[in-house]
Amino acid sequence: MTGANGTRSPLIEARGVTKSFGQTQALRGASVAVAAGEILAVMGPSGSGKSTLLHCLAGIFSPDEGEIVFDGQRLDQLSEARRTELRRTAFGFVFQFGQLVPELTAADNVALPLLLNRVRRAAAYQQAMSWLARLGLEGKDARRTGELSGGEAQRVAVARALAIKPKVLFADEPTGSLDSLTGEKVMDLLTDLTREEGTTVVLVTHDARVAAYAEREVVVRDGRVTTLEPSGTDGGFR
């Protein structure tokens, strides 16, 4: 959606979010808005609060104060059951480690979220095979993910995240455990496919080469969001 002044409407937004863990204040009034179809990089040093911000945006953490707005509705006011449903149907996730079930095959892993969304088994596996092919994993469908290389496993994770056709893909250091060339291949595919699908991406990374795949970046420092461009406003989007 594009507004009259040329700016795109936000699909997901954090407004003045604070979040503490015990005595540690991870977010201190963080605000950021991500437009529909935009790829946003969230950068920042270790411990700055960037992953906490992602978890709040995705409804995994509830903010102590502030609002999370997704597609016009207050995510932070939804019940846990409704947020879980949204995470299953509207959000996809790619993390650095461990989101795949190593004992299951690549096809099983990709089909799993579809089956949880009540897609019929034959259709779920057909879609899973199609996604694996789009990620260059033809012939790997019957391999257990624990037997795949790091780069292949991460491509399965991308396929699994995108198989439900999420509105927002949350990626937290998606290439953090990969070497440079393998990481590049994963980012090429992730960016190509989310652009084709029109998926909004929130990409948390400390790596400038990964952030360069995004259309825009913000930096989280001491729990607050800063835009780097001098003309920008904190947390706003162009």
Place this chain on the structure above:
Amino acid sequence: MSVPLTLLGLLEREPSHGYDLKRDYDTYFGRGKPLPYGQVYATLGRLARDGKAVAGEAEPGDGPDRKRYAITPAGTAEVGTWLAEPAEPEPHLQTVLFSKVMLALMLGRPAARYLDAQRARHLRRMRELTEAKRAGPLMDRLLADYGLFHLEADLRWIDTTAARLGELAELVRAS
């Protein structure tokens, strides 16, 4: 990029006309910045004058210069030395940034904001290179990688400096 040494290197591969040298230079090294014919022939003239290349007899045909140039032993030695000598690391950008940061702190200006602006400019360039790289052939990808790795190194310096600005400001104030 040293044009004379690159042309000399191409001559070491095989004796060539100026036209062939320009074509090969543009293909492998020009990358969107073609070498003017005038520069090719002027360079060949200087290489011949300095004894690094020799011009054969003019051959019949169209064009401004139908001489075939060949590298001399002195030219071959120069190419060998140039290739073996590591290039001087280029600390220019960092020096400029360092000067700006120090001056900003001395003048009480917002050094952190300047560093953020520089970081944004670097990231914008990295986005352009990443986009170009994804569409380009392997040679363009490798050239883009070269640029990306250098920009990344600058960014690391910017991040480190930004993290130490408070400490640096105290030093500047105390001196």
